[in-house]
Amino acid sequence: MTLINELLGIKYPLIQGAMAKISTSELVSAVSEAGGLGVIASGGMTTDQVRDEIRKTKQFTDKPFAVNVMLMMENRDEIIDVVIEEGVKIITSGAGTPKPYMKRLKENGVIVMPVVPNVKIALKMQGLGADAVIVEGMEAGGHIGEVCTMPLVAAATKALSIPVIAAGGLSDGRSLAAALALGAKGVQMGTVYLSTEECPVSAPYKQEIINGNETSTVVTGRNNGAPVRNIRNVMTTKYLELERQDVSRDELEELTIGSLYRAVKEGDMVNGSVMAGQIIGTINEIKTVQQLHDEIIQQYRVLTLPKI
Structure with a gap:
């Protein structure tokens, strides 16, 4: 083959x-x-x-x-x-x-x-x-x-x-x-x-991957046609709450501006976008x-x- x-x-x-x-x-x-x-x-x-x-x-x-x-x-x-x-x-x-x-x-x-x-x-x-x-x-x-x-x-x-x-x-x-x-x-x-x-990536980011399991991630952005999978944290919980309230896309984007940088470089696991797949349970x-x-x-x- x-x-x-x-x-x-x-x-x-x-x-x-x-x-x-x-x-x-x-x-x-x-x-x-x-x-x-x-x-x-x-x-x-x-x-x-x-x-x-x-x-x-x-x-x-x-x-x-x-x-x-x-x-x-x-x-x-x-x-x-x-x-x-x-x-x-x-x-x-x-x-x-x-x-x-x-x-x-x-x-x-x-x-x-x-x-x-x-x-x-x-x-x-x-x-x-x-x-x-x-x-x-x-x-x-x-x-x-x-x-x-x-x-x-x-x-x-x-x-x-x-x-x-x-x-x-x-x-x-x-x-x-x-x-x-x-x-x-x-x-x-x-x-x-x-x-x-x-x-x-920051040390806290790596630790989140190691600590996670197959249920640790959530998907945000489905309402806007742009789904993103992240490890669940305060930011994703707030985002999903706002989605259920059907707030504007601009308001949702304000929540995530700079969030990937916060996770990757600053180690912010609370309000950062900690992107990861469902496979983290094997790591x-x-x-x-x-x-x-x-x-x-x-x-x-x-x-x-x-x-x-």
Whole structure:
């Protein structure tokens, strides 16, 4: 079975999800050095910051890495320019269509892998010439869709002819085995990297991941059509209360302005956005990215399935 690592030129079929304010050169280079695909999250960055992160990542690793481009950002054109100018050969994309950029990206040898929440959009991406799609289930942390990972991956692998990468609620060798059994060619993981030594989040954030279980997260923003999964805290409780009162979107946004920064950099677990997926119940210690990858692959290789 040809897996996504062969297309990407990496050792393992493991992709690190792009997490805004988190997936910077420190984590990205560690993932790539450990045989996966590190992905710089350009969301919320200036064009110069993206260029700087690309160059810093190159200082730390000579292995492939990617840039995630949020296509709703005002500086998306300039970020695409930087990706091409800096010689990055892989991008993931979200929050919009890569159609306006596809021809130029392909002419410059860039592999394009959109992140999608359903098969309908995945088929559109295939039609545009995407090299693969990352189908993300609603178990994931951060911004999510409405379909669970297992039925989404099963449907996508049946409908598409390009490689499908599974995402959402995946963290170990069992997850990898399940995804490949459904026909996926690899996995993208985010939450599990939050507890690694190289991840540049606050110590309280990492501890929240370790302390959490499968019921620790809630989804806000469903009323506005922009659902986000976070660990439950005072801020999410207030947000959900306001949603039930049907307050304006502007009032809800006021509650969350700067909240991700507060969690990631300041360690505010009370009023910060502590984004994480439902898989946190399987994470119980801090380890290096290399240790994480070694354990995932070892568990996958020794996994024995029950006889039927």
